[in-house]
Amino acid sequence: MAKQVILITGCSKGGIGYALAKTFAQQGNHVIATTRNIDALEGLEAYGCEKxxxxxxxxxxxxxxxxxxxxxxxxxxxxxxxxxxPAVGALLDIDLDTAQQCYNTNVFGTLKLIRAVAPHMAKKGKGKIVNVGSVVGYTSTPWAGIYASSKAAVHSMSDxxxxxLKPFGIEVVVVAPGAITSNFGNAGAKLVTVPEDSLYISVAKFIIARATLSQGPGSTPNEVFATHVVKRVLQPVSPRYITFxxxxxxxxxxxxxxxxxxxFIFYKKFGLNLVKTNKKQD
Structure with a gap:
């Protein structure tokens, strides 16, 4: 396959973007790896990535x-x-600045970049836009309502x-990762707070644990994930959804x-059956 020019966002070391950039480059493509702090891209130059x-x-x-x-x-x-x-916390408690940042990045930031790139693809009559959603974009869970709804928005927007964009020869693909080893869980954990007056203070441990739920011993290594995704993205016609x-x-x-x-499953899994309500008795 001919060398592709591939622009990737969110390529900080330790994340799936870093693994994707490395794997695309190893396949002989011209990769432009990006993130806000260019120092976080250290090491990608060894694989031929532009930063x-x-x-x-x-x-x-x-x-x-x-x-x-x-x-x-x-x-x-x-x-x-x-x-x-990331954004983790009960919907009644989560800091609204954190919620807004989540939406600004996951939804509007994604759309802004698409609007900048798609016209250039349209002039060429071809291109491929791959939006990373999440399995929680299919099914939301307690304590991740903001993040899950932002990813559901990415799925819907992509559809x-x-x-x-089809009339212009541009494919749009959604990648929905499951539990993938990365630094994303730790980033979310730093933002989790459970206010002392929260209705859910009795199950605070479940809320805090939700941030790193995807980083257990059974999570898929990001290199394995990247290999799977790159293979399908580089196909002449990619699947509409890549869930892995x-x-x-x-x-x-x-x-x-x-x-x-x-x-029933989530109510017990995420500790809602243990919430102390302190309801007043008549």
Missing amino acids: EALDINSQESINAVTQKIIDSVGQIDVLINNAGA TLRLE GATSWIFLFLYYLPFFVKD
Whole structure:
């Protein structure tokens, strides 16, 4: 297959973006790996990756990096929207600044970059946009309502873009990772707080544990995940959805189950049956 020019966001060391950049480059592609702090891309140059600082919440940064790539190599064949922000906590408690940052990054930042890159792809009459969603975009869980809904929005947005961009020869693919070894869980854990007056203070340990739930001993190594995804993205025609990683089959299975079954499972799994309500008796 001919060398592809691939722009990837969220490539900080230790994450799946870093593994994707490395794997695409090892396949002989021209990879532009990006993240806000370029120092976090250390080591990717050894695989031939080009490194750029990119903040997907800044239109100025998006425009500058996109134009630099077009000026230097003339095209972007594949855009991997991997940059994401965590948000863990009960919906009644979660800091609204954290919630807004999650949506700004996961949804609007992704859309901003697509709007910058897609017109260049349309001029070429081809291209591929890969948006990294999540298995919780299929089935939301307690204590991750903001993050899950942002990923559900990515899935929904991608479904629309897949149709709207088809006339221009642009494919849109959703990648829905399951439990993948990365630094994302630790980033989420740093943001978790359970207020002392929370209605859920009695199950605080379940809320805190939710941040790193995907980082257990059974999680899929990010190199394995990257190999699976890269193979499918580089196919002439990619699947509409690439769902892969530990627990991913469980979320797909739950997606098709009746709500009363899902509710029963999650109610106990995430400690809601242990919430102390302190209801006043009449």
